[in-house]
Amino acid sequence: MNSKIIGLDIGGANTKLASSDGTIVELHYLPLWKNTRLPEVLKEIAQRLQPERVTVVMTGELADCFEDKEQGIRFIKSCVDSAFKLSKVSYVNSMGRFQNETDNVRELAAANWAASARLIGKERGDCIFVDVGSTTSDIIPILSGEHKAGLTDFERLVRSELVYAGTLRTNLAALLEKVKLERGWCRTASELFATTADAYLLLGEINESMYTCETADGAGRSKIEAMRRLARLVCADLSEIREEEIYGIAAQVKEKQVSTLAAAISEVAERNGLKRIIAAGLGEFLIKEAAERLGFECISVSEIWGEEISKVFPAYAAARLLDCKPF
Numbered sequence: 001m002n003s004k005i006i007g008l009d010i011g012g013a014n015t016k017l018a019s020s021d022g023t024i025v026e027l028h029y030l031p032l033w034k035n036t037r038l039p040e041v042l043k044e045i046a047q048r049l050q051p052e053r054v055t056v057v058m059t060g061e062l063a064d065c066f067e068d069k070e071q072g073i074r075f076i077k078s079c080v081d082s083a084f085k086l087s088k089v090s091y092v093n094s095m096g097r098f099q100n101e102t103d104n105v106r107e108l109a110a111a112n113w114a115a116s117a118r119l120i121g122k123e124r125g126d127c128i129f130v131d132v133g134s135t136t137s138d139i140i141p142i143l144s145g146e147h148k149a150g151l152t153d154f155e156r157l158v159r160s161e162l163v164y165a166g167t168l169r170t171n172l173a174a175l176l177e178k179v180k181l182e183r184g185w186c187r188t189a190s191e192l193f194a195t196t197a198d199a200y201l202l203l204g205e206i207n208e209s210m211y212t213c214e215t216a217d218g219a220g221r222s223k224i225e226a227m228r229r230l231a232r233l234v235c236a237d238l239s240e241i242r243e244e245e246i247y248g249i250a251a252q253v254k255e256k257q258v259s260t261l262a263a264a265i266s267e268v269a270e271r272n273g274l275k276r277i278i279a280a281g282l283g284e285f286l287i288k289e290a291a292e293r294l295g296f297e298c299i300s301v302s303e304i305w306g307e308e309i310s311k312v313f314p315a316y317a318a319a320r321l322l323d324c325k326p327f
Contacts, residue, residue, distance in 0.1 A: 004052040007319030009112045010076050012063040018316035020323035025308045029212050032063040042083035055090040055322040056080050057112035057314050069109045092318050094151040110153045112314035113138040117147035119317035120278050127276045128268055132283025134168035134213060139264050141272040148272060160264040165257055167283040168197040168213045172233050175256050179249050186234050192216050193232035199253035201226045205285055262290035280313040
């Protein structure tokens with residue numbers, strides 16, 4: 001493997017990077033829907049690392065700053081091609097293959113999971129690959145080395161191969177319509193008052209350094225600030241709701257996410273006759289609990305390749321695939 005071969009996973013919120021030998025791992029918070037610094041950051045990466053070969057997967061084309069996916073894809077490609085100025089930057093499509101110039105550019109949309117699935121299929125065989133990141137959860141059936149998932153996010157949502165909830169950025173009001181408090185069930189406020197990062201910070205599943213997205217209120221990432229945000233979910237402040245109840249809300253967030261994930265995995269497993277999971281992403285802890293409830297074997301990418309690589313696995317997978325591809 002080669003430290004001069006790098007993979008980039010360019011999402012709507014985060015751009016992740018890994019070298020094919022795993023010695024370089026980076027995560028940059030670069031929300032595309034704002035005045036994005038993606039072009040500048042990519043040029044800085046190119047100058048600093050001076051890679052020999054680069055491969056790219058993307059999901060950022062769905063950001064609502066673009067009129068459609070094709071516009072988003074072309075923006076991302078222009079940023080990458082301008083930054084690296086190599087004879088050829090390789091792109092991975094939704095089949096987990098390197099894109100040819102004659103292929104439809106829309107096949108590059110939301111293809112980061114396809115690179116992961118191709119590497120997992122080659123090295124681990126038949127399984128359900130589950131990757132819970134900051135924003136979404138991919139649930140990808142792999143048979144005979146090939147993924148059997150839908151080729152677009154739209155298709156995968158229909159087939160329960162995509163659950164749009166993650167470990168950091170998910171609005172808690174989108175997960176919980178009501179929460180159980182001492183005085184009974186309470187409806188939640190449909191505002192962006194708190195995210196899953198706040199719940200998992202309080203529960204000790206992540207620490208402040210892993211809280212890499214913006215906070216809902218623009219405040220800090222301490223536990224007391226996270227508690228304030230969770231209190232707002234029920235239109236309260238810290239003088240109205242006890243600490244134990246706030247931690248109880250956080251526990252209900254986790255329970256809801258695990259149960260939703262388990263239901264989706266179960267559906268995909270039944271359709272494809274699979275009962276073995278390979279788990280990746282910042283939310284490996286959620287996958288392990290879901291697998292345990294289902295009675296499925298669960299193998300962690302962190303145990304195979306390391307925790308840092310697990311967090312950026314699509315970028316690492318893309319780099320590994322490129323390293324095995326001849327010039």
